[in-house]
Amino acid sequence: MLIQGAEVDGVAGVDVRIDPGEGGRTGAGRIVAVGRGLAAQVGEDVVTADGGALIPGLHDHHVHLRAWAATRWSVPLGSVRDPGEFDRRVRDGAVSAPSGAWLRGVGWHESTGGALDRYRLDALTGARPARVQHRTGAMWVLNSAALRVVGAENAGPAGIERDASRAPTGRLYRLDDWLRDRIRRAEPDPFPAALSALTGEAAARGVTRFTDATPGRDQSETDALAALAIPQHLTLMSPPGITGPGVGPHKIVLNDTTLPEAGELAETIRGSHRAGFPVAVHCVTVEQLVTLLAAIEDAGGLPGDRVEHAGVVPPGSAVRLARQGIAVVTNPGFLADRGDVYRRDVPAPERDWLYPVRSLLDAGVTVAAATDAPFGPADPWVAIAAAVTRRTPDGEVLGPHERIYPAEALRLFLEDPDRAGGRRRIAPGQPSDVCLLHVPLEVVLRDPSSTHVRATFG
Template structure:
């Protein structure tokens, strides 16, 4: 039976013993799992030996609290054209001309630092003889060339720039193969046992589409217990009262509000003050959190689901794209933690790295007060999926048996924070890695 967060039971199976592992709070012990739960933790447990941990640490499985799974799975059928992949118009044109004649080219990761602003005319100058669509690194903008627009019957679509139009465009393009097997395998090798998909308008059949993934799945806005995603845009920003009315209509369900600018955060905090915050409310990204609002965020009890790697991965772009007054407030971690704000992390893949360990390293390596200790950085991915940032999950009797087994003791893993330390991952006590 499919594992999910929608109230469906685990499939059960015989009891399995994970022997000779270090567990926080217990020391060197054995762990017995049955019916998808941890049932015993202690030294010298008898019974079937499924796995010998060889003294490695057994942790709760990692949970990526914010990513976009179908877009990530489509990457294998896409051309990477980000700043790390191509440099300048000539290299961009070369990258976009791959594939057989007549095939659509789907390119992702573009940023203006590669070759300036793209529109239909600019793409036509680069590639005119095949259908090309290019997605901006933000995931919010698609740019089509003339051949693509004509092939889709949209030759009158102006400059070929489509802002937040995925639903409109979905039926206009050939279906893209989704490498879900690869996504699940790579995530399992990193110790990831659960995902929270954060699309603003998820496909109603998304659970069926993503069924090949072995990880546990939460979908914002789709699962009954999950927060409802609200995406804000400065150009169409509601008033605080308007947003409060929208939030009130979702209650008793929590909300997950997309906040990437100072004004979006302020409107959100005012709206939550008016509507009343509830357990599970989230601020997605929290890209700009002014110092004077940190206590406000704490008082409301919302969780900030952040991406501490963005200031590292996008440092050069932020020097030009972000107003100087906002640069000191980007993707806070350490100051939020010190103030008692609940924080968790998501990779935002495929719009950034899909490796949570790289995110942890970035969080530790931040300059100044935003840096996190290694154990706190690990904790960004160890919260419960529906209430991230709350009490950390633990390997203890009664806990769900979504587990990450390391090759090494925890202190050694914290020194490097690398996926290389992961030996195996388990969902409901069943291994999902080889």
């Protein structure tokens, strides 16, 4: 393919030739020539850019594809304002769902929807199996019918919460794979069609790469996702020992209620490093980050080690991250989506430390960004704008000193946190997945929006 008359790095009238690689597989090709006046070759597709900027395709560095696809057949609960609205949506969903189908709700949070257990769900859904996912993705709540279907009444793993009488409360913690396996036997899998729709929409926003950050993936799940025919190049976080194309770092989830000692975490990190796997450690609180820093300073870093989210980064931590060579994958889109909730619920001293970027960059930390879809806004341009303004839904600014320039915000989706200094650009030898914009980049950066995306290639 030859793209003619594009703006590249601020220079107008540039032509770019792409070799899509063997079989045209996403991520297999390379940019082979960049210059002026490149002549079209016989049989070559030619695209006229009309002065629009050509940039590398965006890499969304932390998503959960199965959970994201599942939102396509789910009742959205993230925007409910009170328990009454929650009840109405769940009750209406139970009435309108096809006969025999499960009801699935997503985005529930107790701060707006109220506390939830099997008995409240029973009153809303009756005999229809129902499950509702917490906004964080860490917990599911099942009604009594669903508990019976998956065999959780009298058996199952430790993540099934039980009351004093050993009856399940309906709350299941970090049991996605266990739950999915049992539900799959009871209902057809709508995942392929839903995934096709959402990856097409992501391509229209300029996204050509995903890193799926779902923890605990086994070999069969890795093989199934690696075989997907989607427009994006896919990296899969996987435990040590998992093999296959696109296998990424080992995801480690830290939780305040089960937070290991720093020495224990250091040994887990060393084990991953010995197996040749860098680690990607989920940290959203000060306690989790402090524990990780102590552990990584004990275990030593490996190129590709990274912190997922870094939700709260207290002063002094950025320098320690930089010293160990640990990258940070942050989620500025959360500020635009949940910032007013943070202003209400996060202690005042920590509000200015939420999802920082400027202080990390100034300390020399490699920083990339992600949407965390479906748990954050799926459009990376929302995150780009939020990194610049740091405005909450109610118009306030959280941590104004952490704002960055628009060009820096765009680079967060072009960075490669698994390879230091691995930022992609339009140059010979670089990967061929590119994004063509309607207008010059300066115009886009004044108003970051996916409406500026014309097409993706490669």
